[in-house]
Amino acid sequence: MESPFTDEYFMKKALQEAEMAFEQGEIPVGAVIVIDNKVIARSYNLTEMLNDVTAHAEMQAITSAANYIGGKYLKGCTLYVTLEPCQMCAGALYWSQISKIVFGARDEQRGFMTLGTQLHPKTEVKFGVLAKEASELMIRFFAQRRKK
Amino acid sequence: MESPFTDEYFMKKALQEAEMAFEQGEIPVGAVIVIDNKVIARSYNLTEMLNDVTAHAEMQAITSAANYIGGKYLKGCTLYVTLEPCQMCAGALYWSQISKIVFGARDEQRGFMTLGTQLHPKTEVKFGVLAKEASELMIRFFAQRRKK
Numbered sequence: 673m674e675s676p677f678t679d680e681y682f683m684k685k686a687l688q689e690a691e692m693a694f695e696q697g698e699i700p701v702g703a704v705i706v707i708d709n710k711v712i713a714r715s716y717n718l719t720e721m722l723n724d725v726t727a728h729a730e731m732q733a734i735t736s737a738a739n740y741i742g743g744k745y746l747k748g749c750t751l752y753v754t755l756e757p758c759q760m761c762a763g764a765l766y767w768s769q770i771s772k773i774v775f776g777a778r779d780e781q782r783g784f785m786t787l788g789t790q791l792h793p794k795t796e797v798k799f800g801v802l803a804k805e806a807s808e809l810m811i812r813f814f815a816q817r818r819k820k
Numbered sequence: 821m822e823s824p825f826t827d828e829y830f831m832k833k834a835l836q837e838a839e840m841a842f843e844q845g846e847i848p849v850g851a852v853i854v855i856d857n858k859v860i861a862r863s864y865n866l867t868e869m870l871n872d873v874t875a876h877a878e879m880q881a882i883t884s885a886a887n888y889i890g891g892k893y894l895k896g897c898t899l900y901v902t903l904e905p906c907q908m909c910a911g912a913l914y915w916s917q918i919s920k921i922v923f924g925a926r927d928e929q930r931g932f933m934t935l936g937t938q939l940h941p942k943t944e945v946k947f948g949v950l951a952k953e954a955s956e957l958m959i960r961f962f963a964q965r966r967k968k
Contacts, residue, residue, distance in 0.1 A: 723892045724883050725915035726874075735872050744871045759937050760915065763908025767873035789907050790935055 677709040679752070679774050683802045686752040686776070689716040689729065690809055696721065700809045703729035703753040705737040705746065705770075712749070713737040729753060730761035734768050746770040754806035756783030756799065763789060772796045776806030825857040827900070827922050831950045834900040834924070837864040837877065838957055844869065848957045851877035851901040853885040853894065853918075860897070861885040877901060878909035882916050894918040902954035904931030904947065911937060920944045924954035 682704055689702025693716035705713040713736035718727040730753055738744045750772040757765065757775065762784030765773060769792045778799065780786055791797065830852055837850025841864035853861040861884035866875040878901055886892050898920040905913065905923065910932030913921060917940045926947065928934055939945065 719892060719915075723886050723890065725886070725892050726879055726883055726912050731874055735874055738872050742871065744867060744873050758911055758915075760908050760911025763906055763911050763937070764874050766907060787938055788936060789911070 675709075679798065679801045682706050682711070682750070682752045683754070683774065683776060685711060685714065686754050687802060687805055687809070689714055690754045690806065693717045693729070694809060694813055700813050701729045701753065701755045703733040703751060705733045705749050705751050707737075707741075707749045712740040726760065728758065728761050730757050731764055734764050734770075738768070744768070750774060752801075754802075755779055755810070756785060758782050759784055759787050759789045762791060765795065766790055766792050768792075770795055772798070774798045774801055776801055777803045777810065823857075827946065827949045830854050830859070830898070830900045831902070831922065831924060833859060833862065834902050835950060835953055835957070837862055838902045838954065841865045841877070842957060842961055848961050849877045849901065849903045851881040851899060853881045853897050853899050855885075855889075855897045860888040874908065876906065876909050878905050879912055882912050882918075886916070892916070898922060900949075902950075903927055903958070904933060906930050907932055907935050907937045910939060913943065914938060914940050916940075918943055920946070922949050923947045924949055925951045925958065 685704045686702045690700040694700035698717045702716040704711050713733040715729045715732035717729045746768040749770050752774050754776045756779040833852045834850045838848040842848035846865045846868050850864045852859050861881040863877045863880035865877045894916040897918050900922045902924045904927040
């Protein structure tokens with residue numbers, strides 16, 4: 673029997689978080705962190721509500737996962753995030769030594785891959801998982817914001 | 821009469837923060853954020869105590885200054901930090917649109933200048949202010965840690 677715990681499975685959970693951001697008028701990015709097929713952190717972008725540029729989904733998830741683990745290194749963990757992380761988030765992921773990063777849509781302008789931010793050499797990266805869904809949510813958000 | 825509010829004046833305050841980190845067994849990096857010659861945020865590295873790789877002095881100072889201002893952009897603000905910011909902190913400073921960054925010692929390995937992290941185009945950078953003092957504190961810290 674195939675395991676239900678695919679990358680798509682967990683990315684759907686990250687997308688649910690992004691929907692929460694959307695509903696609160698935040699740029700819709702969501703994240704979860706998983707260890708041994710268990711979600712140990714979930715979060716969404718809160719930069720507007722918290723008036724804080726550091727409150728990206730990934731940053732909150734890193735802090736939250738470290739609290740759960742009781743240590744600051746996220747070895748054995750996978751981050752699922754709907755959008756390509758920015759320099760700040762990739763820089764935090766570097767320090768966390770996280771084992772794997774899976775993201776949905778590319779951010780061609782401000783994403784860490786475009787800008788060349790260094791990850792930890794042990795961190796594996798995969799992208800394009802439910803990218804269409806993540807992009808559509810972003811497009812819908814900005815279309816709605818322009819109307820206001 | 822010369823203004824007492826020089827870059828050295830505020831960097832001394834950042835060094836005092838770094839000393840606080842030192843006393844608590846944290847890698848000794850300190851920061852203050854200043855607007856109109858007034859310190860509106862002060863912080864030091866707390867990654868060990870908080871078990872959180874995101875708890876760098878600069879990150880805490882950015883969040884704290886935004887709280888003080890009541891908005892997430894740090895236009896008109898200057899960050900003084902004893903060590904060259906890393907990718908994560910430079911990435912956060914990019915989003916903050918901070919007007920000026922003054923740092924003391926270079927971090928040739930993990931500093932944002934070495935790693936090419938992009939700052940906001942309006943952000944001015946100055947470094948080397950009390951660099952010797954900042955470096956000596958780091959050297960003293962690691963020498964002490966090796967003895968333990």
